[in-house]
Amino acid sequence: MIDILVGGFYGDEGKGKVASYLALKDKPEMAVRTGSINAGHTAVYKGRKYKLRSIPSGFLSPKTKLIIPPGALIKREILFKEMEETGTKERIFIDGHAGVITDAEAEEERKNALLSNEVGSTKQGVGAAESKRILRSLRLAKDYPELAQFMMDVPAEVLKCIDNGGKVQVEGSQGHFLSLYHGEYPYVTSRNTTSSGILSEVGVGPGYAKDIIVIFKSFITRVGGGPLSGEIGQDEAKRLGMDEYGTVTGRQRRVAPFDVKLAKDVVRINSANQIAITKADTLFKGAGKVRQYQNLPKQARDWIEDIERNVGVPVTLIGTGEDALDMVDRRSELIEE
Ligand code: GTP
Ligand code: MG
Numbered sequence: 001m002i003d004i005l006v007g008g009f010y011g012d013e014g015k016g017k018v019a020s021y022l023a024l025k026d027k028p029e030m031a032v033r034t035g036s037i038n039a040g041h042t043a044v045y046k047g048r049k050y051k052l053r054s055i056p057s058g059f060l061s062p063k064t065k066l067i068i069p070p071g072a073l074i075k076r077e078i079l080f081k082e083m084e085e086t087g088t089k090e091r092i093f094i095d096g097h098a099g100v101i102t103d104a105e106a107e108e109e110r111k112n113a114l115l116s117n118e119v120g121s122t123k124q125g126v127g128a129a130e131s132k133r134i135l136r137s138l139r140l141a142k143d144y145p146e147l148a149q150f151m152m153d154v155p156a157e158v159l160k161c162i163d164n165g166g167k168v169q170v171e172g173s174q175g176h177f178l179s180l181y182h183g184e185y186p187y188v189t190s191r192n193t194t195s196s197g198i199l200s201e202v203g204v205g206p207g208y209a210k211d212i213i214v215i216f217k218s219f220i221t222r223v224g225g226g227p228l229s230g231e232i233g234q235d236e237a238k239r240l241g242m243d244e245y246g247t248v249t250g251r252q253r254r255v256a257p258f259d260v261k262l263a264k265d266v267v268r269i270n271s272a273n274q275i276a277i278t279k280a281d282t283l284f285k286g287a288g289k290v291r292q293y294q295n296l297p298k299q300a301r302d303w304i305e306d307i308e309r310n311v312g313v314p315v316t317l318i319g320t321g322e323d324a325l326d327m328v329d330r331r332s333e334l335i336e337e
Contacts, residue, residue, distance in 0.1 A: 001210035002158070002168045002202075003028075005276075006195045007175030008214040008266045010222040012244065012253065014278030016041030016050075016057040018215050018317060019171045020324040023058030029166035030065045030158065031058025034201040035173030035191060036073040036129075037101065038122040040247025044322040051247050055082045055092070058169050060324060063091075069154045070097035071191075071201025073129050074141065093152035095203075096142030101129040119186055120224025122248050127190035155203035162208055172198040176214075176266045187226025195270040213317070214272040216263055218283040221253035230256040241282050258283075264311045274331075275311065277304070278319030281326075289321045293328050296320075 003022070007013045020043035023031055033041075033056035043050045043057045052059075054074055056066045066088055068074055074094065083089045105125030112128075115121035132138035141147045158168055172193060177183045179193040191197060195212050199205070219242050222228045237243045237255035244253040267275065281288040284300040293301070296318070304315050318328040 001162060002170055002199075002204070002208045003211045003213065004170045004172065004195050004198055004209055005213050005215060006172040006198060006270050006272070007193065008216040008263060008270075008275075009175045009220045010177050010228075011039060011174040011193075012221050012223070012247075013175060013215040013217045014042075014276075014319055015171055015173065015215050016043045016052060017278055017319055017322070017324060018213070018276045019043075019057035019169060020045060020060045021317070021327045021329075023061035023064055023169060024324055025329070026167055026169070027061050028058060028064055028169040029161050030067050030168045031056035031061070032067040032069050032154070032158070032168065032170045032202055033057070033173070034069060034072055034170065034198050035193070036124070036126045037075050037078050038124045038126045038189065038248060039173035041171070041173065042247060042322075043324060045324045049322075050086060052082060052086075053248065054079045055086055055088060056169070056171050058171065059086050059088050064169075066092050067152065067154055067158075068092070068094040068098050068141075069202045070095040071203070073099040073101050073126055075101040075125070076144070076146065092150055093154070093157070094141045094147060094150040095154035096140060096151050098141040099129055099133050099138050100141055100144060101125045105129040105132070114186070118225050122246075124248065130190045158202060158204055159208075170198055170202055176270065182269070184226050187224065195272070211274055212270060212272045213274045213276050214263075214267055214270055215276045215278065216258070218277055218279045219258055220256040220262075222256075223249065223251055223253050228254050228256050229262075230259065232256060260307060260310045263307065267311050267313050272313060274316045275307070275313050276317035276319070277307070277315055280304075280318050280328075281320045287320050289323075289326050291320070291326070291328060293318075293330055296328065
């Protein structure tokens with residue numbers, strides 16, 4: 001069956017961290033990375049930090065096949081560089097219909113005033129390439145001889161894997177409120193970032209989904225323009241240890257406190273049955289690197305349980321540090337209950 005990881009706010013909630021943890025624990029047969037190079041996912045393990053813009057964060061599980069689905073977009077230079085850095089060339093598979101971005105698209109976006117000045121796009125060429133695809137003029141992975149060795153019919157192989165009882169992890173990118181359809185247009189990205197959009201990039205139906213995990217961070221961050229309710233100043237964010245800098249652009253992210261009401265709406269729309277919350281260690285002193293729920297400070301546990309009561313869905317995973325394994329995992333409690 002398929003597990004879907006979806007960002008609950010404006011991206012950068014820590015999908016890379018949750019995906020890498022779950023891959024190490026669950027060892028899925030396949031890890032699929034949706035979206036494109038405008039989203040940077042961070043995975044930290046054994047003292048190394050990987051910033052991934054193309055390869056699934058589940059690569060840390062050594063036998064997992066790493067999949068780029070038809071709805072994703074790649075840039076060859078970035079893909080090959082990441083394959084090299086992660087040593088994963090033999091287990092990368094790309095659907096022939098994945099779109100291919102070139103410098104031409106990035107150049108187009110740099111010249112676009114709306115994207116540059118107002119929307120605050122990362123200008124990696126993703127939107128320009130996607131619009132070419134819609135106009136049927138983008139070249140796809142199957143059109144490039146240097147990608148021939150990686151070709152896979154992804155929906156067919158995902159179904160085969162499921163038929164054999166295998167697990168498929170699907171890693172969303174960006175977040176709910178950046179969705180082209182459901183976010184705050186025009187301050188959105190060029191794709192549908194919600195759970196249904198993520199599945200459509202893979203190309204199989206919702207009936208195969210088992211767990212849909214919405215990932216929140218213990219505070220909200222946003223890059224680029226657009227509304228951010230409850231936004232605090234950059235100095236205050238620094239004082240609270242909530243200052244973050246974009247993986248792709250290096251820009252300081254805008255910050256707001258966690259919002260339970262937003263979280264509830266997001267969980268319902270994405271039909272999530274679990275919540276993951278990262279960076280509990282930023283919000284609560286004494287939560288750093290904790291791996292057992294009962295060892296979290298009482299204040300942190302109360303906060304988590306308050307979210308569960310208000311949202312009506314269990315918080316199964318709680319991030320307590322950068323390392324993939326710095327995680328409180330309550331999934332087994334669910335099954336026993
Ligand atoms: P997008 O697809 O771009 O939305 O990215 P993402 O959701 O994968 O998040 P990203 O890696 O861009 O940002 C999250 C940051 O928080 C990274 O620097 C992570 O290393 C860090 N991080 C994630 N989880 C935790 C945690 O539980 N504790 C701490 N201290 N850091 C964390
Ligand atoms: Mg990111």
